[in-house]
Structure formats: structure tokens, C-alpha cells
Amino acid sequence: MMSEIKYDLMILGAGPAGITAALYGQRLGLKTIVFGDIPGGSSYMIEHLANFPGLIEGTSGTQFGTMAFQQAQKEGANFTLTRLESLSHNDNRFVGVDVDGKESKALSAIVATGRVPKRLAVSNPNMGGVHFCSICDGPLYRGKNATLAVVGSDNTAAQHALTLARTADKVLLICRSDTLKMDAVHKDQIRQQKNITLMTNTEVSGYDGQKYVETIAVTAKEKGQQDLAVDGIFLAIGWRPNISALNLEVQKTAEGYLETNEKLMTSVPGLFAAGDIRDTDMWQVLTACADGARAAKYAAEYLEKLTHP
Numbered sequence: 386m387m388s389e390i391k392y393d394l395m396i397l398g399a400g401p402a403g404i405t406a407a408l409y410g411q412r413l414g415l416k417t418i419v420f421g422d423i424p425g426g427s428s429y430m431i432e433h434l435a436n437f438p439g440l441i442e443g444t445s446g447t448q449f450g451t452m453a454f455q456q457a458q459k460e461g462a463n464f465t466l467t468r469l470e471s472l473s474h475n476d477n478r479f480v481g482v483d484v485d486g487k488e489s490k491a492l493s494a495i496v497a498t499g500r501v502p503k504r505l506a507v508s509n510p511n512m513g514g515v516h517f518c519s520i521c522d523g524p525l526y527r528g529k530n531a532t533l534a535v536v537g538s539d540n541t542a543a544q545h546a547l548t549l550a551r552t553a554d555k556v557l558l559i560c561r562s563d564t565l566k567m568d569a570v571h572k573d574q575i576r577q578q579k580n581i582t583l584m585t586n587t588e589v590s591g592y593d594g595q596k597y598v599e600t601i602a603v604t605a606k607e608k609g610q611q612d613l614a615v616d617g618i619f620l621a622i623g624w625r626p627n628i629s630a631l632n633l634e635v636q637k638t639a640e641g642y643l644e645t646n647e648k649l650m651t652s653v654p655g656l657f658a659a660g661d662i663r664d665t666d667m668w669q670v671l672t673a674c675a676d677g678a679r680a681a682k683y684a685a686e687y688l689e690k691l692t693h694p
């Protein structure tokens with residue numbers, strides 16, 4: 386291995402995908418450095434981590450993230466606890482510069498920087514009772530005769546509304562325009578579901594409540610503004626992939642997610658992607674961890690070929 390390159394593997398992001406990649410990377414004998422300011426990544430936002438086999442009900446995302454972080458640390462992974470400002474690629478090496486201007490070099494890299502949900506432009510966007518994942522947080526309202534609002538008009542919004550309609554009393558599907566961007570199948574399912582009320586040409590302009598959302602202000606064309614009582618609100622107005630640190634040419638989808646082959650390698654040799662940042666069809670802790678494990682395995686395979694051609 387070239388002398389000035391200190392690491393075999395550089396990982397961007399310390400969420401479930403990045404931590405798992407670090408754990409597997411270390412166990413595969415790779416000298417690994419991880420950049421990421423929040424151990425556990427987005428999972429710290431999860432009140433009750435759902436859909437992870439073996440975890441008893443009530444485990445929070447923070448507990449999960451902390452345990453996974455400690456486990457990878459114990460294996461010897463080097464967590465910087467800072468963000469990477471830029472990642473570039475030159476002559477088979479990856480150069481990372483952190484927010485303090487410190488440079489690190491590695492022969493391979495895994496991007497596991499995740500994505501962030503878009504929020505509504507209201508005065509209190511982070512209020513309790515505002516959710517982004519119906520299969521994760523929908524069960525919080527089970528058995529509570531809840532009225533839940535879903536904001537959005539695409540397939541994700543449709544899936545949220547249909548998932549929530551199974552257990553809520555009433556679901557208000559609120560769409561800004563009069564055109565639904567969802568598949569015909571979803572449109573039919575929404576129309577047939579008796580407890581879903583479709584509100585088109587309607588915008589949510591505010592939330593109100595003590596700690597949790599109790600009412601939302603909606604403005605409908607021709608009807609003006611009104612307040613609606615709700616127990617929770619699920620936003621499906623899009624996500625933003627965290628790709629600002631990538632200072633290299635890499636193939637992405639129109640929305641900015643990283644495209645990968647079956648071995649999770651991007652269009653840049655030696656650069657892998659794992660978890661929510663990848664062009665994938667499931668955004669869960671479990672799938673992010675699985676991606677992290679596989680990306681580390683394929684990074685090791687890549688390094689073996691690079692160093693022993």
C-alpha cells in the first residue's frame with residue numbers, strides 16, 4: 386500500500402449504514418476512519434425503533450445508535466466525530482478534508498451520508514407529532530381513534546395514507562395541487578378506502594398545539610382558511626440526499642441519490658454507497674445496516690484486487 390495513505394477505508398456518515406460498514410470493515414482487517422458528527426445518524430430521531438428483528442418494543446433510535454457505535458469502536462474503528470467538508474478522488478486514492486481542514490487519505494470510500502426529510506415552511510416545523518415514516522411511527526396512534534393528516538400527492542403519500550388508514554379512524558390526505566402524482570392503482574385504492582378524505586388544492590400553513598400538534602391550519606382554494614383537529618401529521622413532501630461533500634464526478638439519479646452496481650460500487654472505482662443515500666427502494670435502519678455490511682465486504686474485495694492485481 387502507498388505510504389502516504391493512512392487508511393484502507395474512509396466512511397462518510399456515522400448512521401446505521403456507516404457504523405455497520407465500520408464494524409465489518411474492521412473485522413475484515415481494513416484500517417478504517419469514519420467521519421460523522423452524530424453517532425447513530427438519523428436514527429437519533431426515532432422515538433421507538435420499529436422493524437428491526439430482535440429489538441424489543443421501546444428501544445429508541447438513540448439507544449440503538451449508541452450501542453452500535455460502541456460496538457464498532459470496540460472493534461477498533463476510528464470515529465472522528467466530525468463531518469467531512471469534501472471528498473475528492475485522484476489516482477486511485479480518496480482525499481477527505483474535514484470541517485477543521487484536516488486531510489485524510491484512503492484507498493477506498495463508502496458514502497453513507499443519508500438523507501433529510503423536507504419540512505413545511507411553518508413557524509414551528511419541528512413540533513412533536515410531525516412524522517415522516519408511517520410504517521415507523523404510525524403504530525404510535527394505533528387504538529387511539531386518531532385523525533391523522535398526510536401531506537403530499539405522490540406514491541409515498543399514498544402509501545402513508547393507506548398504511549395509516551388501517552389503524553386510524555380518519556386520514557386526511559392533503560395535496561397542494563389538484564393533480565395526484567401517484568400511480569393509478571394508488572389513486573383507486575385511496576378512493577375506495579372509506580376513512581381517507583382527499584383534500585386537493587389545499588395547503589397546510591401552520592401547526593398549533595401544546596407540545597404536540599393538535600390542529601393544523603389549512604388553506605383551500607375558494608374555501609379559505611380553516612383549522613382542523615388532528616392527532617398527528619405525516620409529511621411526504623420529499624427528501625434531500627446529503628451529497629454536498631462529494632467533490633467528484635459520480636453517477637446520480639435526477640434527485641441526487643447515488644447509483645450503484647450489484648456490489649454497491651458507484652461509477653467511481655473504489656467508491657461505494659450504502660443506506661439511504663443510495664438509489665434504493667427501502668429506507669430503513671435494517672436495510673441501511675445490510676448495505677453497510679455489504680459495502681464493506683465489497684470494498685475489501687476491491688482493495689484485494691487493487692493491491693494484489
Ligand SMILES: Cc1cc2nc3c(=O)[nH]c(=O)nc-3n(C[C@H](O)[C@H](O)[C@H](O)COP(=O)(O)OP(=O)(O)OC[C@H]3O[C@@H](n4cnc5c(N)ncnc54)[C@H](O)[C@@H]3O)c2cc1C
Pocket residue numbers: 397398399400401402403420421422423425426427428430431432433434435436437467468469470497498499500502516517518520521522627630659660661662668669670671673
Ligand atoms: C423520524 C424518523 C423515524 C424513523 N423511524 C424508523 C424506524 O422506526 N425504523 C426504521 O427501520 N427506520 C426508521 N427511520 C429511517 C431510518 O432512520 C433511516 O433509514 C436510517 O437512519 C438510514 O441510515 P443511514 O446510515 O443510511 O443514514 P443516516 O441515519 O441518515 O445517517 C447519515 C449520517 O451522515 C451524516 N452526514 C451527512 N453528510 C455528512 C458529511 N459530509 N460528513 C459526515 N457525515 C455526514 C448525517 O448528518 C447523518 O448523521 C426513521 C427516519 C426518521 C427521519
